[in-house]
Amino acid sequence: MVEITWGDSAGETAAVSVDELKGRLIELDRLAVERPFIVDVTIDSGDTISIALGRETSVLNYISASKMPPYLVSKGGSPAPDAGVVRFGYFGSMTEFPNWQAIPRSDALEAVCSFVAAGTLPENVLWIEV
Structure with a gap:
């Protein structure tokens, strides 16, 4: 089971x-369209990957x-100081991420499902330490 x-x-x-995870995340993504938010996904080992839902990017x-x-984040485009931010709710607070951390939502969903199935960081995403 996954929490x-x-x-x-x-x-x-x-x-x-x-098997239920992807469907549940897609359902939550639909709910997040009005107010994008973050979902924590914790596997049996206690490792957690968080996914931002409700936008075209995650x-x-x-x-x-x-x-x-190390604490790791996804890496999308190249870091640029003026690239802006993307915002998602996290347990009642708005959290900002630099746009260069944003990746396509479909890649993020695939990565989370891979993480849960294998128990290791997915290789379809570039990761950087923060």
């Missing part, structure tokens, strides 16, 4: 099977079960 957590300050949690974050560095 997914999202929502406002109180948060909502659901346990889903690996941002991924990875934190190991130890909560110790």
